[in-house]
Amino acid sequence: MATTSDEQAAGQHYLVCGIQDCRRNGQFYCNDCHQPMCEQCKDEHRKSPNNKNHDIVLYRQRKHQLPIEKCKLHPKKNIEIFCKECKTPLCLKCFLTEEHKGHEFDDLEEIYAKKYALWQGEFSKIQKYFLPTSEDLKTDIKEDVKEIKKIMESIRTSMKAEAESLKNLVDEVTSEKIEHTHTMEKSLLQMLKSQKTTYNDYMKYLGKMSDKFQEYLSTTNQKLLSSDILKIQSIPETSKPVPPVFTSCQFNRDDVDKLLGKLNDPNTEPKKRKIQSIEAVSIPMKFTEKQMEQSKEKSDMKQTLFLSSSVTKVREYNVPGVNNAFHVSVDKSDRLWVSDSLCNLVQTDLQGNLLQEIQTSGISEGYHTATQDGGLIYTDRDKKKIYRTTSDRKITEFLKTGDWEPLSVHSSHINGDILVGIKEAKVTRYSKTGKEIKNIQRDNQGQDLYQYPHYITENINGDICTSDFNKRAVVVVNKSGQHRFSYTCQGSGFRPYGICTDVLGHILVCDSVSKNVHLLDQDGGFLSIILSEQQGIEYPRGVCVDDENNLYVGQWHTNTVTGYKYLQ
Known part of the structure; x- marks a missing residue:
């Protein structure tokens, strides 16, 4: 258990009063007598003249007793006094020696209480501030990693697009230039073809002239004497084509680099991450005597935990549409949502009138939660989805859990986040818009935190409290996912x-073995069995507390939901 051995004994149902044979709930503590007391024995204790100045406080505000340590010089005596001048702890026998005559002394128990409070305060700082703040910074870094990867991928995409654009332009210009070479080649070949035709025509002309000459030179041809001498036309002149000259450009990497965009290092100094100051975090410290008395008076005026025997039934009614009541959640309009082990989920008013029915695939889990705006969020294990209803009864799909089966769900009253217990042994936090924020699965040693988290809730300090059936434990982590206790x-x-x-940070949990409802403090300390067979409880399964601090309990064997008043 989360409490220490001096705070509970095996099998007891609450912190037992230490006065004689009294077995009532010892919710008070006498710092002078170092023993727990019930309210009745506390009043009797103060009536005695010898005890009228005793410091009696709530048990959780007690001073811790000085550990027993024997004097080295007088082994049968306990060390109880501190010599301020010698800075040495002493027993009473040492105190009476000449060596310490005239010295100033302190009560070692007072010193121990102050030191205990100091170290407890430092330990509380680690648990409440340093660890959660460091975890938040790790979360920021994780988000920065995602952002950097996203930005760098965007830059790479832009680079590729720019290079592709440049390649397209090069291809386009090259294509135009190649097309121009075809045009120039066609023109030059056309000119050469024309020249070839000219010489073909001229050679035909020479052939004809050759025939005439042969005719005239014939010895029998009398025309030679009478004809004029034939004149041969000169060879036609043509021009030799001049081909174009290609002048290539010798590009290097720098030339290409200049054509493309530049990747510049940021010219701004990185901003330091914002670390929340410890003053902004509410850290419960160990009280001084005056503070304990003030806290007690304030607690007496505000809300005080009653003994389990003082729990009072305030209402009881049957819920239509369900066979039993495995889970109960209440919204601000004094209406209850109740689910059974047959996948039935119904809404009813406090008079037991049926208002709405929903069929889903949840069974013996806390698979629905009332939201602050009067709606409902519930899971569907088979479809691996989470749905949301509004005050006008419209049902919409809220989010999908992928390959994971959602068992339990809780809507945070602190910031509206959604906490989901997953069958595959983890807890996932979503924002109120459905964005996944964090997966909680293992502790700092890498050990699995969960096995079957079938009910889930959140405490006033942001702790996530999970009822794990297979692990047989209530597993509590802080808002950053750091394991606090089981x-x-x-x-x-x-x-x-x-x-x-509840509003005081108590944790209430049903136990199917003892068939009781356990009441724990915020740090997992067992306080009492708040409900048992004495209050008519036989098979408690579902619990919730409304805004008026009424405790509602649903049971396995009946569709009756019972309301109790246990705080005032």
């Missing part, structure tokens, strides 16, 4: 079902 109870066994928290 509550496993003691005795014959523990099988947690429905879980919820």
Whole structure:
């Protein structure tokens, strides 16, 4: 369990009063007598003249008793006094020696209490500030990694597009120039063809002239004497074609680099990550005596936890449309959503009138949660989807969980985030718009946190409290996913079902083995069995607390939901 051995004994149902044979809930503590007390024994204790100045506080505000340590000089005596001048812890026998005569002394128990409070405060800082803040910074870095990868991929895409554009322009210009060579070649060949025709015609002319000469030179041809001498035409002149000259450009990498865009290093200094100041974080410290008394008075005026025997039934009614009540959630309009183990989910008012029915694939899990705006969010395991309903009863698909089966769901009253318990043993946080924020699966040692997180809720400090059936534990992590504690109870066994928290940070969880409802403090300390068979509880499965601090309990064997008043 999360509490220490001096705070509970095996099998007991609450912190037992330390006065004689009293077995009531010891919710108070006498710092002078170092023993827990119930409210009745506390009042009796103060009536005694010897005890009227005793410092009696709430148990969780107690001073821790000085550890027993024997004096080295007097082994039968306990060390109880601190010599301020010698800076040495002493027993009473050492205190009476001449060596310490006239010295100033302090109560070692007071020193221990102050040191304990100091170290507890530092430990609290680690748990409440340093670890969560560091985890938030890691989350920022993770988001920056995604952003950098996105930006660099965009730059690479732009580079490729620019290079492709340049290649297209080169191809286009090259194509035009090649086309021009074809035009020039055609013109030159046309000129040469014309010249060839000229010489062909001229050679035909010479052939004719040759025939005439042969005719005239014939000895029998009398025309030679009478004809004029024939004149041969000169050979026609033609021009030799002048081909174009290609002048190539010798490009290098620099020339190409100049044509393309540049990748420049950022010229701005990186901004330092914003770290939330420790002053902005509410960290509960160990109280001084005055602060404890003020806190007690304030607590007495505000809300105080009653003994389990003082829990009062305030209402009870049957819920139509369900066979049993495995999970209960209440919205601000005083209407309940109740689900059974047969996939039935119904909405009813506090008079038991049926308002709405939904069929889904959830069974014995906390698969629905009322939202702050009066709507509902619920899971569908088979479809691996999460749906949302609005106040006007319209149902819309909210998000898909991919290959993961959603078991449990809770809508945060702090920021509207959605917490989902996944069958494959993890918890996922989504924003209220459905964007995945964080997966919580393992602790700092790499060990699996969950096995079957079938109910889930959130505490007032942001802790995520999960009821894990297979792990037989209530597993609690802080808002950053750091494991804080696991509550496993003691005795014959523990099988947690429905879980919820209240305005004081208490954790209430159903146990199917003991058939009771356990009440824990914010740090997992067992306080009491708040509901049992004495209050008519036989098979508790679902619990929730409304805005008026009424506790609603649903059971396995009946469709009756019962409301109790346990805070005032």
